[in-house]
Amino acid sequence: MAVGQGMDSVLLPVQGVSSGVACAGIKQTGRRDLVVFELSPGSTVGAVFTKNAFCAAPVTVAKQHLASDKPIRFLVINTGNANAGTGQQGIDDAIETCNRLAAMRSLEPEQVLPFSTGVIGEYLPMHAIVNGLPQALSSLMTDNWLEAAQGILTTDTRVKGASRQFEFEGETITVTGIAKGSGMIKPNMATMLAFVATDAKVSDALVQQIAAEASEQSFNRITVDSDTSTNDACLVMATGQSNTPVIDSVEQPFYGYLLKTVKEVMLSLAQQIIRDGEGATKFIEVAVAGANNTDEALKVAYSVAESPLFKTAMSASDANWGRILMAVGKADVESLNVEQIDVYLGDVQIVSQGQRADSYTEEQGSAVVAEEEIQVRIELNRGSASESVWTSDLSYEYVRINAEYRS
């Protein structure tokens, strides 16, 4: 099950980025499970990682390698095993993976970043990974994003990718990204795994800022099940292969264009994750307006988007607006005056000043929630801040997928 439109039909190559894929046997099924990315010399990398205190071994090692300030030249990503909850052995395995790849390309281990996704609590099958690396390296190609996007999937039913281009002073800049994620999705700083690349030239400091800002307003605005993965990571890679000036100040107009485009790519990826949320039959935007500040708007939006009762009602195409009021009311917003609140389902006003709108009929609400794509709009009417978050419904299928995940 997945809702609405899928990925962009074309994933444009980014000069300076190539990727290779192997079936290394980490998954039992013979699927693609090992991906490497190679970045051209001079590339800069920004990254955001999960805030889950139980972060996985590759997250710890990737952070250390980024902190070493040695230029990043390779990423290595395995699926089928998260290498999380694996203690020192897990750290050693993540480092060894980098060591092996670095040795094959005469690089230092710190120039390689490791990523893992899959089952938590089992040791990485190092034999499979080491054997798979030459196959992945031998298939390195620039025009290979679709293969890479397939190679990082776990329970996903769809490949997730997005590309955008913009012109700056006669030069075409490309931004392409891929992501994976379907459950355990309430990213806190980044979704499970996302890799976004551009051929713009960006300083180290600013590529990090772009990664942080763009992910905050895309991956940090979605939730499938309110659970935050141990392995979340989002990377922005800038190869500098285009003929554009280096971005090293937020004052440069070019910075603004690039940030906007990276955000667009990330928001597309984030929404693709929700459309492919585990068991998803609905794609739901919860838009909150009239809040005093961003924090307040997000509290209300997430309280609705994470309410199991709201999500099961949506799954059943039931315009049970009482559950929306309940979820708004429990959102822990200080001195919320419910008599100021209006609620809309699509264009239909269901609640006016805290109670059923006089004009509302059940038929109107039912027509809106019968659709695959549903917008819930909540007007708090007490300030000027607004935020949207995106979520899927809670269906039988979500329970089935997660009950059977390891069986």
Next chain:
Amino acid sequence: MAVGQGMDSVLLPVQGVSSGVACAGIKQTGRRDLVVFELSPGSTVGAVFTKNAFCAAPVTVAKQHLASDKPIRFLVINTGNANAGTGQQGIDDAIETCNRLAAMRSLEPEQVLPFSTGVIGEYLPMHAIVNGLPQALSSLMTDNWLEAAQGILTTDTRVKGASRQFEFEGETITVTGIAKGSGMIKPNMATMLAFVATDAKVSDALVQQIAAEASEQSFNRITVDSDTSTNDACLVMATGQSNTPVIDSVEQPFYGYLLKTVKEVMLSLAQQIIRDGEGATKFIEVAVAGANNTDEALKVAYSVAESPLFKTAMSASDANWGRILMAVGKADVESLNVEQIDVYLGDVQIVSQGQRADSYTEEQGSAVVAEEEIQVRIELNRGSASESVWTSDLSYEYVRINAEYRS
């Protein structure tokens, strides 16, 4: 579906409390849907209510009547309709309900407290309520707790009640309570509806303190689906019909005995609610020890108890302990050192110092989660605070019940 033992086999009468039940036709099905409680003159009442900002009309009116300081003599409770999200009309209806009952008994309206539970967002069928009141009043009896417990149910599949007695200076004190609740259960100050009575003599101030303290450590320690009802209310009624001294100071030993007994009754009711949680096939205790403080222990406990991924794994009897680590890690506890954490399933240690315990085998874990009653114990090893919360699993049945609630 419901898990393990049900209510206490006998609900002991409490001198000074009688109740009556009617089939008023608020529900379409001809079930009991209107309950009245009568309290003897001199009774004191303590109450805690939902903190949901969208509190229902009867909650607003009950608070006003309690604040009037007129002695409470009657409660009137309807099911089938929550009278929430109903604006001024809802307030008027709740007041009118009290007016009608007060007139029949020559009391002032403020001496009646109204309660409602059921569907949100529809106006109260006043005609049915007004017609049902005489029938409910005519059936008032002291030994009628079981009928009353049936009369307050909605989606519950089981009646919920508990009784305890203790001796004080040769006098037997009785505490009996009933509750309802099955979904929309993460009470914030009280569960959906609970009514607990004792024949002890308690001052107004202390009966309120008992209501607050006992509910905090019982109803505020359970969650089915993390959703907080608009109608939550928990009442403690003390009729003073026993021959014991008035409790008017927390220093009195009698106060301690009574508080302990009320807590026991409430904890039994709270756990009965979880055992009858919507779609429940498991009764799960999440016990957190070694926390720096209560707040920290509860954050971790609720993060696990509310994780959809943990709850679906339990539903499938899958000892997927990685999801427990994930949920502990996302709990937003400051500077949590995961390398200090031990986790047990029942008596089986699954995680030692943040990683899989050497002694652990999947068979051991599977044996524990195959049971209907499961304890997860998390040792943070950084302080001396400990707390438990109770929850049910997330099953197909939960989704079915809530998808079909209004259809």
